[in-house]
Amino acid sequence: MKKEIVEIRMHGRGGHGAKTAAHLLALAALDEGKYIQAFPEYGPERAGAPVKTYVKIADKKIKSFSPIKHAEIVVIIDSSLINESDIIKTLGKDCVIIANCKLDCEVCNDESCELYKIKSKYKTYSIEASDIAIQKLGKDIPNIVMLGALIKITNVVNKAHLINVIKDYFLEKIGKEKTEANILAFEEGYNKVK
Secondary structure (H helix, E strand, O other), rough: OOEEEEEEEEEEEOOOHHHHHHHHHHHHHHHOOOEEEEEEEEEOOOOOEEEEEEEEEEEOOOOOOOOOOEEEEEEEHHHHHHHOOOOOEEEEEEEEEEEEOOOOOOOOOOOOOHHHHHHOEEEEEEHHOOOOOOHHHOOOOOOHHHHHHHHHHHHOOHHHHHHEEEEEEHHHHHHHHHHHHHHHHHHHHHHHHH
């Protein structure tokens, strides 16, 4: 995607890594010489509470410091938020949506599902990120899987740069074995998004 400024909004729940995903994406863009902003929006900090994060990436200085109202890329890390929030009401005109779910699942093929209602209107992709995270990491922390899917679809930052940022960020925090598991989760997200 080549635009003057790319605006990405991520929706998740506390503990699923939306804040970390935004931070890592911004660091990779910074490594590429881009201007960036990345910041979260949430209520009381607690596991399971809804979280929104915003990432802005540009070739020129970013002058607006406001949250993204009509995102062009929306990453839904927790699919239970699709019907519980204003995600669908605040999409940009040519928005790309990447959701952690099966688009052919029972919920998403029910006419009451917001994602079902907009599948024909927007470019909508899905990945079973929670399943991959549990398989690769032993926990339902799908943020890194979703980053893999995001990069495959949008190429908003260079894949190799983001992998290096993930390695640098996690190596001291969680050790070599868990860092490598996160890289495998990223690669799986990159390869399996549909």
